[in-house]
Amino acid sequence: MMLNPEIRRGYIETLIKLVELNSDHEWLQYFINLRTGGSLPGGGAGSLNDWGPSYSETKTDAWYGQLYDIIRILFDNNAMPDQVDQLTKTDDKNQIRVIRCLSCDQSYQHPGIFEEHLAAKYYHDNLVFFAKGHRLTDILKPELSFNSKPVLEYRKWLLEQYAMHHITVYDFVFAGYICPHCNYVDPETKHDIYYIEGTNADGIKFRIERG
Numbered sequence: 001m002m003l004n005p006e007i008r009r010g011y012i013e014t015l016i017k018l019v020e021l022n023s024d025h026e027w028l029q030y031f032i033n034l035r036t037g038g039s040l041p042g043g044g045a046g047s048l049n050d051w052g053p054s055y056s057e058t059k060t061d062a063w064y065g066q067l068y069d070i071i072r073i074l075f076d077n078n079a080m081p082d083q084v085d086q087l088t089k090t091d092d093k094n095q096i097r098v099i100r101c102l103s104c105d106q107s108y109q110h111p112g113i114f115e116e117h118l119a120a121k122y123y124h125d126n127l128v129f130f131a132k133g134h135r136l137t138d139i140l141k142p143e144l145s146f147n148s149k150p151v152l153e154y155r156k157w158l159l160e161q162y163a164m165h166h167i168t169v170y171d172f173v174f175a176g177y178i179c180p181h182c183n184y185v186d187p188e189t190k191h192d193i194y195y196i197e198g199t200n201a202d203g204i205k206f207r208i209e210r211g
C-alpha cells in the first residue's frame with residue numbers, strides 16, 4: 001500500500017532535522033536525498049542500520065534519539081502514524097526501571113532513562129496528532145515536546161513521587177559508582193520495576209507502585 005505522500009514527507013523532513021541536529025553527519029546526505037527519491041542504504045554492522053544519532057544534552061539525547069527510532073520504524077515500514085504502537089514496544093510506557101542500592105535499600109535512576117520515560121509517554125500521546133496534521137517537524141520544538149506544559153507538569157509530579165519513594169535521578173557511572181544515598185562505592189544493586197497508573201489532560205491523578 002502506498003503511504004500518503006504528505007505523511008511520508010513529514011517523516012522525511014523530521015528525519016533530516018533529527019540528523020542535522022545530531023553530532024555525527026556521516027549519513028546526513030542520504031537523508032537529504034530522500035527528498036528527491038533517494039533511499040537509505042541497508043547493511044549490517046557498521047552500516048546506517050547500526051547507527052543512531054547522538055545529542056549533546058541529556059534531554060535532547062533521550063527525546064530526539066527516541067523520536068529518530070520511532071520515525072525510522074514508521075518510515076521503513078511505510079506505516080501510518082497510528083500504527084506506531086503495533087510496530088514499537090510502547091506498551092511499557094507506564095513502567096519504569098529503577099536501580100536499588102542493596103547497601104542502603106534506596107534507589108536511583110539515570111537522568112537519560114528518566115527522560116526516556118517522559119518522551120515515550122509524550123510521543124505515545126501526541127505523535128499521531130502532529131503527523132496527521134502534517135506538522136510533524138513541530139514536535140522537535142522544545143516548547144512542543146520536552147519543555148511543553150504537560151511534560152513540565154508530569155516531570156514535576158514524577159520527581160515528587162520519586163522523592164517519596166526515595167528514588168534520586170542520578171548518573172551513577174558519571175559519579176564514579178558512588179551511591180547517592182549512603183556514599184558506598186560500587187554497591188551491589190538490584191533492578192525494581194515501578195508501575196505508573198494514570199489519568200491526565202490536567203486531571204493529573206497518577207499512582208506509582210513498586211512491582
Ligand SMILES: [Zn+2]
Nearest residue numbers: 101104179182
Ligand atoms: Zn546506598
